[in-house]
Amino acid sequence: MRNRQWVLAAHARGEVGPDCWTLVDSDIPTPGEGQILLRTQWLSVDPFMRGRLNQGAGLALGDVMIGGGVGQVVESRHPGWKAGDLVESPEIGWQEFAVITPDLPGASRANRINPADDEPQAALSWLGMPGLTAYFATMEIARPQPGDTVVVSAAGGAVGQLAGQIAKLAGARVVGIAGSEEKLEWCRRLGFDATIDYKKSPDLAEDVARLCPEGVNAFLDGTGGPIQDAVIKNLAPGARVAVVGRVAVANDVLDADVGPRLSAALIRTRALVQGFVVYDWWHRRDEALRRMKAWRTAGRLEFREDVVQGFESVPTAFVRMMRGENRGKQLIAL
């Protein structure tokens, strides 16, 4: 048996197509002392990966594409792991077998999956990085209060669908922004109070103003770009803004991300704007997962995945997610 891998064939400029990667095969790697060999079962494609495709962002041509996944241990040379264990790791990469070093310093080299919690791929969705992002960006940065109006962008995706529900659980009124009626319909089914299709809106700032007449008390921003501009213009006094992602401008070269000057709105409202990186919160993972599992068990937290089949499909899955064609967390089942 061989190890099939998707390696970088070209650095990206602008929108990415599947020809950014090429399929190769190599020997199955051998774990050294303190390492485990995994067979990949699930892969996750995430918007942050787009940034890594730029020249100079750490990936050389021929490198295995980075990415998180779920695997089963096939050989262990680490005392804490045995063959058959299920592992979630952000370090698997787009390959069918991977060697992981669980004890290397870092927030999350190898996370044990408890099969009793949910299907294993949940460790890549509501019980994993997107879930923890939604939980901590909402609870610790946006900090919704009962009666607040909270806006969530990329609302129909992995993080957004959860963030909106968590804000609802905190007693807020939630407005979701996404790019299709199908996604907005899903948000409304989850309990979002109002929705905006940013692709159809003739004037986004005006639509936000209409749906948030008292202003936006908290904003979970997964997109940056024009949606961020429109919401910041409508902040309420004392608003909190969690800047979580910039998928709307991810295809642009960095210095092309120029928008209106928003300092007047920030001074007027005394808003707090804070950038967010999920791994800063990893030490509190257990607490967040306990809380989310309790909500889920009580039927108060819904989640949908969009599963594409087969290792051959990984690049296509990434491209469709970046184009907004995913309906929920984009995953690949191997």
Ligand SMILES: NC(=O)c1ccc[n+]([C@@H]2O[C@H](COP(=O)([O-])OP(=O)(O)OC[C@H]3O[C@@H](n4cnc5c(N)ncnc54)[C@H](OP(=O)(O)O)[C@@H]3O)[C@@H](O)[C@H]2O)c1
């Ligand atoms: N900072 C962190 O630690 C952290 C962790 C996890 C995720 N994130 C960020 O959170 C955001 C959401 O991630 P996710 O995993 O939940 O992805 P997702 O929402 O499931 O999928 C990405 C979505 O981005 C939207 N999008 C693409 N191009 C856009 C554009 N030009 N303008 C507006 N929206 C656009 C699409 O939805 P539409 O159909 O609505 O366009 C697409 O479905 C991303 O920016 C990601 O990088 C950050």
